Amino acid sequence: MKFINKKDLIVLxxxxxxxxxxxxxSYVFSDKNVTGANVFIDGVLYMQIGSEGRYEIFxxxxxxLQTVIFNNxxxxxxxxxxxxxxxxxxxxxxxxxxxxxxxxxxxxVEPIGGKDDSGVDLxxx
Amino acid sequence: xxKSKKISYIAILSALASAVYFFESFIPLPIGLPGAxxxxxxxxxxxxxxxxxxxxxxxxxxxxxxxxxxxxSGKLFSPVFFMGLFGAISSAFLMSFLAKKIKNISVLSIxxxxxxxxxxxxxxxxxxxxxxxxxxxxYFPYMIFFGIITAFLNASIVKISKRSISLNEKF
Numbered sequence: 001m002k003f004i005n006k007k008d009l010i011v012l013x014x015x016x017x018x019x020x021x022x023x024x025x026s027y028v029f030s031d032k033n034v035t036g037a038n039v040f041i042d043g044v045l046y047m048q049i050g051s052e053g054r055y056e057i058f059x060x061x062x063x064x065l066q067t068v069i070f071n072n073x074x075x076x077x078x079x080x081x082x083x084x085x086x087x088x089x090x091x092x093x094x095x096x097x098x099x100x101x102x103x104x105x106x107x108x109v110e111p112i113g114g115k116d117d118s119g120v121d122l123x124x125x
Numbered sequence: 126x127x128k129s130k131k132i133s134y135i136a137i138l139s140a141l142a143s144a145v146y147f148f149e150s151f152i153p154l155p156i157g158l159p160g161a162x163x164x165x166x167x168x169x170x171x172x173x174x175x176x177x178x179x180x181x182x183x184x185x186x187x188x189x190x191x192x193x194x195x196x197x198s199g200k201l202f203s204p205v206f207f208m209g210l211f212g213a214i215s216s217a218f219l220m221s222f223l224a225k226k227i228k229n230i231s232v233l234s235i236x237x238x239x240x241x242x243x244x245x246x247x248x249x250x251x252x253x254x255x256x257x258x259x260x261x262x263x264y265f266p267y268m269i270f271f272g273i274i275t276a277f278l279n280a281s282i283v284k285i286s287k288r289s290i291s292l293n294e295k296f
Contacts (some may be wrong), residue, residue, distance in 0.1 A: 018241075
């Protein structure tokens with residue numbers, strides 16, 4: 001019994017093309033130096049992280065949700081009270097297109113990529 | 126097919142899908158993706174789609190598997206439940222539509238396109254309604270990748286078991 005025939009191969013190639021275009025987009029168009037993070041809870045900006053350190057996130061009833069640390073230009077969720085701990089397993093992020101998501105608590109930690117700050121505003125040739 | 130036989134087939138497929146939904150939550154993904162799970166519980170939906178049970182019955186199996194499986198695993202009305210529910214319904218709808226309208230389409234293509242569509246709907250639900258941000262876009266290619274693997278395995282299961290199930294002789 002034939003496993004894959006020509007029409008199936010076309011579908012698989014199209015899907016593979018979609019996947020690779022997403023990968024290329026998220027890795028090429030990204031800022032490599034992370035200078036901070038925005039923390040959103042339920043779509044609303046909760047906290048802006050600008051300097052390195054350890055930050056704790058609480059919800060509206062002041063219950064502890066999770067801890068985010070920003071160290072060496074990378075961001076990680078160290079500890080979280082959710083059940084699956086997917087946010088902890090995401091690990092260190094240094095790609096400005098990757099955001100750490102905690103679905104049960106609706107928390108999004110979005111890194112802010114630093115622009116090239118060489119102090120020059122305009123180049124002329 | 127006699128109506129009583131059809132009803133009992135649909136009941137068996139629903140129970141099978143619910144059981145697989147419950148057990149597949151214990152298998153971890155290699156990469157921690159938010160809200161993602163292996164999609165093995167879609168193979169009874171695929172069987173129903175290619176056997177010509179009708180669009181409504183296939184969607185019914187998808188709804189039942191999400192509700193019963195979530196009740197058993199204690200995650201009813203969690204974000205993963207909503208993503209799974211709408212993903213499964215849209216995938217069931219699309220798979221039975223494809224099986225009915227497009228001639229000479231193979232089981233693998235139906236399964237792959239259904240999985241892709243299900244992942245799209247899940248990403249939209251997670252981005253628009255739950256998180257209210259576009260953060261899920263980074264994880265979308267990983268979701269499609271695991272969906273393709275699972276769809277291939279689902280189609281293989283259906284093809285192998287088709288020999289011992291005497292359903293509609295369309296495939």
